[in-house]
Amino acid sequence: MSVKVTIYEVALAARVSLATVSRVLNNPEKVKPDTRERVLKVIKELGYRPNAIARGLASRKTTxxxxxxxxxxxxxxxxxxxxxxxxxxxxxxxxxxxxxxxxxxxxxxxxxxxxxxxxxxxxxxxxxxxxxxxxxxxxxxxxxxxxxxxxxxxxxxxxxxxxIDYEKAGYEITKLMLESGRKDIYMLSTVRKYSVNDKKELGYTKAMQEANLMPRIFRTSGTTSVNRQHFANFFADKIIDGAIGVRDSIAVSFMNIANETGRNVPEMVSVAGFQNTKYALLSRPTLTSIDIPxxxxxxxxxxxxxxxxxxxxxxxxxxxxxxxxxxxxxx
CATH class of the missing domain: 3.40.50.2300 (Response regulator)
Known part of the structure; x- marks a missing residue:
């Protein structure tokens, strides 16, 4: 009695993914010729016979x-x-x-x-x-x-x-804050790495260094219940007159803590964010923000x-x- 060969065995022998074997069977034109030939050779050698009903379903043309x-x-x-x-x-x-x-x-x-x-x-x-x-x-x-x-x-x-050009945006919002007279400016970024935040930080750092000021990046959580406590603890004994959140929600979260602890916004601390979401309009005071389309x-x-x-x-x-x-x- 012959043993039925599975698609898993074909993928393993051909050194490709299950998805690639599926594409060879159903949409061969979407697979590179050398890969397609290798898979077809293994199918022939192993005697693999795909289920005709499954092939028919998988090959339906949809966009x-x-x-x-x-x-x-x-x-x-x-x-x-x-x-x-x-x-x-x-x-x-x-x-x-x-x-x-x-x-x-x-x-x-x-x-x-x-x-x-x-x-x-x-x-x-x-x-x-x-x-x-x-x-x-x-x-x-x-x-x-x-x-x-x-x-x-x-x-x-x-x-x-x-x-968008996130580095340029980070640079511009920092320059605006510097031009308003602020010097002890922090960027409020995230612990988790995001490619766009890296660029925002680069722009901020460039503007601060051009002004001969020390860049200060504070990393916190994007979760409000967590970052509120972070802000309250970390900034309790810090000199700060400006803060730029990599998201509006982070900026508003910081702004609430600042106001609650006697650092009134914008009189004592200027705050800005990124994205120009509904949070920017709903906050009090309303939030300056980079509008990202x-x-x-x-x-x-x-x-x-x-x-x-x-x-x-x-x-x-x-x-x-x-x-x-x-x-x-x-x-």
Whole structure:
């Protein structure tokens, strides 16, 4: 009695992922020729016979876009998804959302995304370090799946992306605070690493050093219940007359602590944030913030991905959208 060969055995023998074997069977034109030939050779040698019904289901032609996010609860992510969704609806695309929590194996998740037979991917996850980003890039390239980074900073200029110039934005908001007479300015950043925050910190540091002042970066949690206590403890005995939060929510959280402890904003401490979300308008005093067109970033990224999926000619792989400072009562 013969033993039935599984797709797992084929993937192992061919040294590829399950997703790649699936693509060879269902969408061979999307697999690099040398990889495709290697998989087909193993299939023949092992005598693998795929389930005909499964193949028929998997090979149905749909236009599906995978969207990879890190934290869907962030206000900026929700707004960006709005831009993505509106353009996707225009082209009758289906969207599959994939969430990469802190403890998720990102490479396994990417393999799952590939196995879903998506036609393209938007990456909104700005927590991927350079090494993991390279692995992600290799997996998508191997399976010939176009992808676009949306509001994610990555130094490889061959990777399509849509964002703003975060370093410039960090520099400009710091310069504005310096010009208002502040000197002991802290940047309130996050313990968790985000590619865009690294750039904000670079811009802040550049402006402070140009003014011959010591850059001071304080790292805390994005969770309000945690960072409020951090701010209350850390700044109890610190001299500070300016604070720039890498998110509006962090800036407002600090501003509340400052006001509650007698450091009135903006009389004694100027405060500013990034993103220009609803928090900036609801805070008291209202918050000065960098306006980041996150809806437009999502919409433009979806348009760019559409061109890549249709193999259309591109004017540029790197799209940098404009930003501006909305000055309110806190500065």
């Amino acid at each position: 599906t876009v995978g969207v990879l996010v890190s934290d869907i609860t962030r206000a900026s992510v929700a707004e960006m998804l709005g831009g993505i969704s509106d353009i996707a609806m225009k082209y009758s695309y289906s969207i599959k959302l994939f969430s990469a929590h802190e403890d998720v194996n990102i490479l396994e998740l990417i393999n799952d995304i590939v196995a879903e037979q998506v036609d393209g991917v938007l990456i909104l996850n700005d927590e991927l370090d350079i090494n993991r980003m390279k692995k992600v890039q290799e997996l998508f390239d191997e399976n010939e799946i176009p992808f676009v980074l949306a509001n994610v900073v990555y130094e490889d200029k061959s990777v399509p992306s849509v964002s 996150v809806y437009d970033i999502g919409a433009v990224a979806m348009r760019l991905l559409t061109k890549l999926m249709n193999k259309e000619q591109l004017d540029s792989l790197q799209v940098v959208l404009p930003h501006y400072i909305v000055r309110r009562e806190s500065l």
